[in-house]
Amino acid sequence: MNNDLTIRRRPIVAAALGMAALGVMATSPAAWADDPVSVAAIYTVPTEQQWVSRIHLALNTAADRGDIVYTYSENVSNSDYERVMREYADAGHDLLIGEVFGVERAARQVAEDYPDTAFLMGSSFGPSGDNFAVFDNWIHEPSYLTGMVAGSLTETGKIGMVGGYPIPEVNRLMHAFMDGAREIDPDIEFVVTFLGSWYDPPAAKEAAFAMIDDGADIMYAERFGVSDAAMERGILAIGNVIDTQEDYPGTIAASAIWHMEPTIDRAVEAVADGSFEAADYGQYSYMAYGGGSLAPMDDDLVPQEVQELVMERQQEILDGMFRVNVNDSEPRSN
Numbered sequence: 001m002n003n004d005l006t007i008r009r010r011p012i013v014a015a016a017l018g019m020a021a022l023g024v025m026a027t028s029p030a031a032w033a034d035d036p037v038s039v040a041a042i043y044t045v046p047t048e049q050q051w052v053s054r055i056h057l058a059l060n061t062a063a064d065r066g067d068i069v070y071t072y073s074e075n076v077s078n079s080d081y082e083r084v085m086r087e088y089a090d091a092g093h094d095l096l097i098g099e100v101f102g103v104e105r106a107a108r109q110v111a112e113d114y115p116d117t118a119f120l121m122g123s124s125f126g127p128s129g130d131n132f133a134v135f136d137n138w139i140h141e142p143s144y145l146t147g148m149v150a151g152s153l154t155e156t157g158k159i160g161m162v163g164g165y166p167i168p169e170v171n172r173l174m175h176a177f178m179d180g181a182r183e184i185d186p187d188i189e190f191v192v193t194f195l196g197s198w199y200d201p202p203a204a205k206e207a208a209f210a211m212i213d214d215g216a217d218i219m220y221a222e223r224f225g226v227s228d229a230a231m232e233r234g235i236l237a238i239g240n241v242i243d244t245q246e247d248y249p250g251t252i253a254a255s256a257i258w259h260m261e262p263t264i265d266r267a268v269e270a271v272a273d274g275s276f277e278a279a280d281y282g283q284y285s286y287m288a289y290g291g292g293s294l295a296p297m298d299d300d301l302v303p304q305e306v307q308e309l310v311m312e313r314q315q316e317i318l319d320g321m322f323r324v325n326v327n328d329s330e331p332r333s334n
Helices: 050-065 078-090 104-113 140-153 168-184 201-213 226-233 261-273 304-318
Strands: 009-012 037-042 068-073 095-099 118-122 132-135 158-163 189-194 218-221 236-241 252-258 292-294
Touching (some): 037 050, 037 261, 050 236, 050 261, 078 095, 095 261, 104 118, 104 132, 118 261, 140 218, 140 236, 140 252, 140 292, 140 304, 158 201, 168 189, 189 201, 201 218, 218 226, 226 236
Parallel strands (some): 037 068, 037 095, 095 118, 118 132, 158 218
Antiparallel strands (some): 009 068, 252 292
């Protein structure tokens, strides 16, 4: 292991083999390999950030099972990203994982230069070469369901939405949420703003306060800080990617959850059995694969008849009888 990195790096040693697996896989990926797969991850934000926290959780789960040995770097700037990728590849890790939205060209060049290393990267674009696979958080389906909840609960008919950047990964979830709310009330007004940052809770909180002051009585919390504002002002919020109901009691009515385990498990299995190739792993974030879910709704906040309506729609999605529209364009206030 190269220890010359100036960024923070923490190794996690895998636990004993044979622990119960999470997610939808019936067998541990390590069953196909003599040794655990060596995985390194590169994150541009803290592991506490919503999106990255789900990847980090899935990798820790695989490490706890003994399927992988996991190390990672967080808070890596875009200017350092390529260097860190190359150092991990030079160190001999089998699989590199990260999010390359700001460094697409450089990351793909690294993969080309290391053909014997597997790469699985969060990306707005498709796979490339023989070893650069991509993933995404396609949780538009549960996002639609949370929109139905919000549309049923708003009294002012105005919903505030605070996002990080207007990229497809964010846009499609916001649009799905808006579509779900409009199923309940086509005349709902949405106030939308983007922070220009993936992790700025104070700015997100201030943006939410402005929307609440303008009449929004439900907030779509795409970023940390929004739910804090909602809780302080005594209105409801909808969670995204992670379940924060326990952190904001009486505030989070519903949440769309991303489960990265199905994606990670399949990639690790492919590396372990030698079948890894450039592919799009996005489908494994769909509800049908266990990659997305609707968190249990708060019984004190969401009436039973609303929950029943939402669960009926969820079953239709799972049965293939209802398809949530995918819209990657930038959502705007109406």
